[in-house]
Amino acid sequence: MIPSLTQMNQILEMGLCFKFYSYFLVYLCFNSPCAETFVKLNCEKSVTGVFNEDTILPCRMDTTELMTLRVTKLHEIGGDEVVFTFNSSENGSEVRGQIKLRRQDSKDVSLIIQKTQASNNGTYQFYVETDHGYDTKSISLMFKAPYTVPQISKKDQGGEKGLVCTTVGYPQPQLYWKTENETNLTHYDTIGQTNDELYNITSYIPVAEDWCLINYSCFVCMENNCTSKELECTKAEPISGQPQEKDRAGCRDRVGVFLILGFLMLLIFTAFFYGKKEFYRAYIRRQSESATEDLVDDEEN
Numbered sequence: 102m103i104p105s106l107t108q109m110n111q112i113l114e115m116g117l118c119f120k121f122y123s124y125f126l127v128y129l130c131f132n133s134p135c136a137e138t139f140v141k142l143n144c145e146k147s148v149t150g151v152f153n154e155d156t157i158l159p160c161r162m163d164t165t166e167l168m169t170l171r172v173t174k175l176h177e178i179g180g181d182e183v184v185f186t187f188n189s190s191e192n193g194s195e196v197r198g199q200i201k202l203r204r205q206d207s208k209d210v211s212l213i214i215q216k217t218q219a220s221n222n223g224t225y226q227f228y229v230e231t232d233h234g235y236d237t238k239s240i241s242l243m244f245k246a247p248y249t250v251p252q253i254s255k256k257d258q259g260g261e262k263g264l265v266c267t268t269v270g271y272p273q274p275q276l277y278w279k280t281e282n283e284t285n286l287t288h289y290d291t292i293g294q295t296n297d298e299l300y301n302i303t304s305y306i307p308v309a310e311d312w313c314l315i316n317y318s319c320f321v322c323m324e325n326n327c328t329s330k331e332l333e334c335t336k337a338e339p340i341s342g343q344p345q346e347k348d349r350a351g352c353r354d355r356v357g358v359f360l361i362l363g364f365l366m367l368l369i370f371t372a373f374f375y376g377k378k379e380f381y382r383a384y385i386r387r388q389s390e391s392a393t394e395d396l397v398d399d400e401e402n
Contacts, residue, residue: 139233152246165207219298266319
């Protein structure tokens, strides 16, 4: 039986409707929550870590059912490095060497990097998975180590005189020298690294005249924050055999004190001697008068 024209039109309309609804369902699937993860991860974009202090990489989920956490440190060259993993089905400690999970509550998936080092500098990618889906976020860790106060020392080698300034920190700083009248003197820098991967900066400037004729200062600057040190010079000692006026005055003062003390002692001795002599005379006189009175009494009797 051959369908009529009306039936053919109905069949065609039904096909077009089916095709339309098929495309519509596909569109909804790719542009609705059914295609998205049902977990959201919120992390700080960047944090600053300080040398030998704990650094927190803060992240939180909008759900409480954590199944898997994986944190990967991304490298520009070479393979990425998984630095932390956590699986809810595993029992035992959540600490993974230097890095541990903070987990203050069921939504907290923050990491703590203990005693942060220069090697921890970089980007960390967080991946979380729950029963409702998964999500990923990245955090950049910027490492710094405040520079030590510059130390200035004198250098005199083979007739070449100069000053050396040394300091240690991270990242590389701006370093310059200045005097009272001149800024940013020509200097020669050497950059090394310590065992902790900090920068060890040594800066040298030549000095033609005596070191202490001019006040030299060394400056180390990071983000407009500068630390400086001025060369410390001790006063010259007096040349032996040529006492200064101050020493001569002190000597005169000491002689004057000794003369006064001697004069006072002489007065005390003279007074003592004179008093003793007068006491002896008075004693003899009293003895003589007493003897005369006894003689008179005897004659009367």
